[in-house]
Amino acid sequence: MTVLSQLDQLVDACHWIGAKGWAPATGGNMSIREDDRYCLLSESGKDKGSLTRDDFIQVDIASNHVPSGRKPSAETGLHTLIYRLFPHAGAVLHTHTVNSTVLSRVENREALILQGYEMQKTLAGQHSHLDSVPIAIFDNDQNIDALVQRIDAFVQHSPLRYGFLLRGHGLTCWGKDVNEARRHLEGLEFLFLCEMQRRLLEAK
Ligand SMILES: CSCCC(=O)C(=O)COP(=O)(O)O
Numbered sequence: 001m002t003v004l005s006q007l008d009q010l011v012d013a014c015h016w017i018g019a020k021g022w023a024p025a026t027g028g029n030m031s032i033r034e035d036d037r038y039c040l041l042s043e044s045g046k047d048k049g050s051l052t053r054d055d056f057i058q059v060d061i062a063s064n065h066v067p068s069g070r071k072p073s074a075e076t077g078l079h080t081l082i083y084r085l086f087p088h089a090g091a092v093l094h095t096h097t098v099n100s101t102v103l104s105r106v107e108n109r110e111a112l113i114l115q116g117y118e119m120q121k122t123l124a125g126q127h128s129h130l131d132s133v134p135i136a137i138f139d140n141d142q143n144i145d146a147l148v149q150r151i152d153a154f155v156q157h158s159p160l161r162y163g164f165l166l167r168g169h170g171l172t173c174w175g176k177d178v179n180e181a182r183r184h185l186e187g188l189e190f191l192f193l194c195e196m197q198r199r200l201l202e203a204k
Pocket residue numbers: 025026027028029042043044045046072073074075094
């Protein structure tokens with residue numbers, strides 16, 4: 001698949017995310033891997049639900065250098081970290097949903113454990129509702145470099161698959177291409193909604 005068709009699929013995914021209300025008030029950011037060296041990342045501060053091809057900026061994956069001098073996402077470092085850590089990652093989607101924001105605050109542990117849901121099978125490599133799928137939660141930080149270092153250190157001793165939550169902030173997830181990243185996003189958001197409802201009902 002060509003980079004341009006991936007970019008068109010990313011633009012479609014951004015419009016879908018916007019229509020779902022998952023990137024309110026300019027929140028969220030999205031990218032694709034262009035090749036071994038570069039990714040294309042959404043411009044900072046834009047409404048992510050109405051992006052066009054021209055709103056994606058080339059960023060060097062190794063150095064975060066931006067050849068154009070334009071301003072990509074404030075969270076560029078998280079996207080480039082994912083492309084460095086996971087050579088098969090082809091697209092990254094970051095959203096701000098109510099469920100990911102609230103669940104990541106009420107869950108005090110270092111991961112949200114998804115277990116018992118058939119929809120876990122929307123995540124690549126998951127084949128049974130009986131398995132436990134941990135979604136790591138990292139404390140949010142306005143210093144993205146510090147956050148990147150913490151996540152990088154975590155990956156040295158623990159697996160990180162599909163995505164992670166930033167506490168009180170949102171979800172960052174990825175896939176081998178835009179299609180898979182979008183399926184992971186939709187699957188995880190469905191599972192977060194289930195988990196919210198389950199916790200609310202069981203608290204009564
Ligand atoms: C507008 S919400 C605060 C910034 C943020 O978390 C986000 O996802 C959007 O930042 P960007 O620089 O990518 O527009």
